[in-house]
Amino acid sequence: MKRVARVRGIDLTYEEHGRGFPVVLLHGFPFNRTMWREQVDALKESCRIITPDLRGFGETGVTPEPATMEQMAQDVAALLDDLDIKRAVIGGLSMGGYVTLAFYRLFPLRVRGLVLADTRAEADTEEARQNRELTARRALEQGMHAIAEAMMPRLLAPATFSDRPDVVERVRSMIVATNPKGAAAASRGMALRRDQTGLLFNIIAPTLLLVGSEDVLTPPPLSEAMRREIRGSRLHIIEGAAHVSNLERAEEFTKALGQFLRDIQP
Numbered sequence: 001m002k003r004v005a006r007v008r009g010i011d012l013t014y015e016e017h018g019r020g021f022p023v024v025l026l027h028g029f030p031f032n033r034t035m036w037r038e039q040v041d042a043l044k045e046s047c048r049i050i051t052p053d054l055r056g057f058g059e060t061g062v063t064p065e066p067a068t069m070e071q072m073a074q075d076v077a078a079l080l081d082d083l084d085i086k087r088a089v090i091g092g093l094s095m096g097g098y099v100t101l102a103f104y105r106l107f108p109l110r111v112r113g114l115v116l117a118d119t120r121a122e123a124d125t126e127e128a129r130q131n132r133e134l135t136a137r138r139a140l141e142q143g144m145h146a147i148a149e150a151m152m153p154r155l156l157a158p159a160t161f162s163d164r165p166d167v168v169e170r171v172r173s174m175i176v177a178t179n180p181k182g183a184a185a186a187s188r189g190m191a192l193r194r195d196q197t198g199l200l201f202n203i204i205a206p207t208l209l210l211v212g213s214e215d216v217l218t219p220p221p222l223s224e225a226m227r228r229e230i231r232g233s234r235l236h237i238i239e240g241a242a243h244v245s246n247l248e249r250a251e252e253f254t255k256a257l258g259q260f261l262r263d264i265q266p
């Protein structure tokens with residue numbers, strides 16, 4: 001069910017489905033909560049799944065720039081307070097993964113488990129920061145169709161483009177529906193994010209890493225490195241998917257996530 005919570009000065013839109021074990025899933029850039037539809041449908045029978053639109057995305061309010069990963073993590077914590085949830089599994093894809101790591105750094109005791117999909121712990125390189133600025137300007141000056149044009153070829157695997165027009169269309173519509181100001185704020189916020197590689201060794205929460213074998217934006221070696229650093233973590237490589245692995249290979253992604261959640265539930 002769609003709901004709105006007034007937290008930290010914004011109207012944060014989220015969906016909540018199911019009961020019991022709380023699981024929060026955070027979307028990537030520049031998407032929104034609907035990217036988790038398949039996972040929500042499959043897991044709501046066994047968990048309480050919460051999928052927010054992060055600050056500046058979907059139906060959640062846009063705030064002045066930049067929108068940092070820490071701000072978004074604090075929004076999620078405030079939402080959990082609002083829902084009276086003390087601890088939850090926190091997971092995210094790509095930018096959602098950056099927010100997840102920021103959340104762990106700020107609120108480690110609130111994390112029951114971590115899911116890091118198609119993401120990285122490293123900060124941006126100087127070149128990546130410059131590209132963030134170009135993305136922000138392109139969004140503001142040319143609009144989200146230009147962003148879709150620039151990003152789409154690297155988001156999805158060749159097999160997705162040839163066999164899954166529905167997924168291609170869904171990803172494109174999420175991008176073009178995004179508020180350019182929200183996208184610019186998050187792009188500049190991602191450029192400011194800190195290096196979290198030093199945090200990995202201190203993570204004691206059960207952790208599932210997922211990555212598409214064809215992901216060129218956050219390639220599998222980055223997840224393999226996180227797998228070595230985070231004690232006891234497991235890595236599931238999704239063959240044939242690229243960066244939006246939860247949509248490109250929804251069934252396999254959901255199965256791995258469901259198994260992980262079953263294993264860590266009390």
Ligand code: MLT
Pocket residue numbers: 027028029030093094095096190217243
């Ligand atoms: C995402 O999918 O969230 C973005 O690709 C993240 C990024 O640009 O680093």
